Amino acid sequence: MNVKNLRLFFGLPLPHRQAEAIDRWCRELGLDGRPVARRNLHLTLTFLGSHSVERLAELQCLGEGIRGNAFEMKLDRLETGRHGLVCLGTGQAPEALLQLAGELQRLLRGAGYTLDERVFWPHLTLARDCRNPPLPASVPDFCWRAERFVLFHSTSDAQGTLYKPLFHWPLVTPER
């Protein structure tokens, strides 16, 4: 039997306009590492690793079962991480974002997935392998309303990495 494995993660996509603005600003910074292509800018909620294509139906049901709230996502500071990672982070993670990531992790662990044990760190990667991370005087407030979350398939070929959205689910605005 030929079982195909897919590299998967749940994430928040970026509206086109914000991706453009972030990409433009990032180019002006002149990062010296491997920049993330504009089309791939995203915020990871939970990384799953490689799984059989046969598990997709289960993951689709799992996403369907989540009733998350929409929220304002504001990226307002530059952060760095291991392996020369440079990313945009947030001074204040929205409660609805933390709830969404937490709920996904809870349901995925319950379904038998092994996840990263590290505390959830909301960040949007701009580049990797940077040796001289820049220290801009200020970071513009990049803001958008997160109204859906996505299961992405991370693919890689000679043209580079591409995250393909497989399923998406709405985040709802609570009634007042």
Ligand code: ATP
């Ligand atoms: P490439 O590995 O081809 O350079 P990439 O790191 O963007 O590109 P993936 O490794 O498929 O592509 O990662 C997809 C997303 O999941 C990225 O946001 C990445 O930071 C995150 N990710 C990858 N591995 C892990 C991990 N072990 N734990 C948590 N998040 C991860």
Ligand code: MG
């Ligand atoms: Mg990687």
